[in-house]
Amino acid sequence: MLQGILWNILDQDPTLFYHFQREYRSARATCAPKTIDWKVIWLQRILLSIAEYPVKKEIFLILDALDESEEPDRRDVLSFLLTLCNRSGTCVFRVFMASRSMTDVQYSVRLAATMNVIRMQDETEADIRTFALSFLGPELRFTGRLLQEATEYIVEAGAGVFLWVHLIRSELQLCVERGFRKRDVFKKLFDLPTKLEAFYLHMLNNLNHGSRQDTEDGRTMFQLALFAERSLTVTEIQHLLAMKAILENGLDVTEDSFEDELIQSMETRIIHCGGNFLEIKEGDVVQSIHQTV
Incomplete structure (x- = not known):
């Protein structure tokens, strides 16, 4: 250091x-x-x-x-x-x-008696509370005791880290997409890891349950997003995945073969295979959600 x-x-x-x-x-x-x-x-x-x-x-x-x-x-x-x-x-x-x-x-x-300490969780508590309420209520339809206890838990466990709260929201949104009971989502919230590293491992384990094609596409997306000389766009990654599929399958590179291998709804594919590790920023740039990734 x-x-x-x-x-x-x-x-x-x-x-x-x-x-x-x-x-x-x-x-x-x-x-x-x-x-x-x-x-x-x-x-x-x-x-x-x-x-x-x-x-x-x-x-x-x-x-x-x-x-x-x-x-x-x-x-x-x-x-x-x-x-x-x-x-x-x-x-x-x-x-x-x-x-x-x-x-x-x-x-x-x-x-050092002269050291000034700013606790981020003290400065951001109100904002995290507002953020938590914005999805616990409208999206998960928590009310009354469930809403109060879930909000207080997120504020305390988040310790000022917005990234963790964002990941919690993404995790709970999966329940909404599949249909859910409020008591099951409430229990799931308390079962999720509170440390960022442990939460990343949880996300990786979820990716392991995907299909072989999901895993292969996800691995390639990570390599392109993390190791490319410059940030790549959604379209560039779409084209690279198409070319990779053509070469691996031993096909001739033609206009037809290229069009056949282009992934449709590429934004959705990136979110699905990236497991919340990747995000799409302004200008359609694909990048990791945070440097800690």
Whole structure:
């Protein structure tokens, strides 16, 4: 994490390079040619040196998805960054950290009395409640006790994560499409995973129950959406799937064979085979619903 922070600092302000020079030369003398295994103490010394920059300067560090970083050294890094922020000098560090709730992050936050904490679930509670009511009532026709208990559960379990609530809505909408009893949907709601990773596994398991063709098309869609050099449109993916089918079946590429293999209602096919992992944005661009995918 510290190495990434320093790379970005140097990339945005090359004039700070002289703070790196001493540690860089020391590293070159002790490491194999063309390889530097940066030690944490070296990286910390560079940051402390930058904090003594002789000209007045502010450096803003924005660390997103802190909960997805490597756990063993996370607490040490957070403690060091807090120490860095509390130093008095001409160069001032400001750190903004975004994270889902974690014990070590909360512990580190308590180390600094000047740390300001914004709990996302407190800021978004009213909006998530409104969103939950928008589908629990009109779509699932929950009323009275069911509506109240289901809404409160979603607000609490969602913990400010709109993505989770969106996935809950998509999951419950399947019940509407098949016909449902309200008590069964209510029970299903409480059985669904509350952690995002576990919910993704639940979605993947649902995809495994599809037909072989669904699985093959879904796998290809994921590859195209996640690994293409640029974002692809619905039509481009439709054409690519058609060409893939022609080649795999050993057919000649003709206008007729191409038309025969084009999937109709492609938008519906993407949603069905993508299992809520893929979405169609403005401009008919197909992409994953979130970076966590």
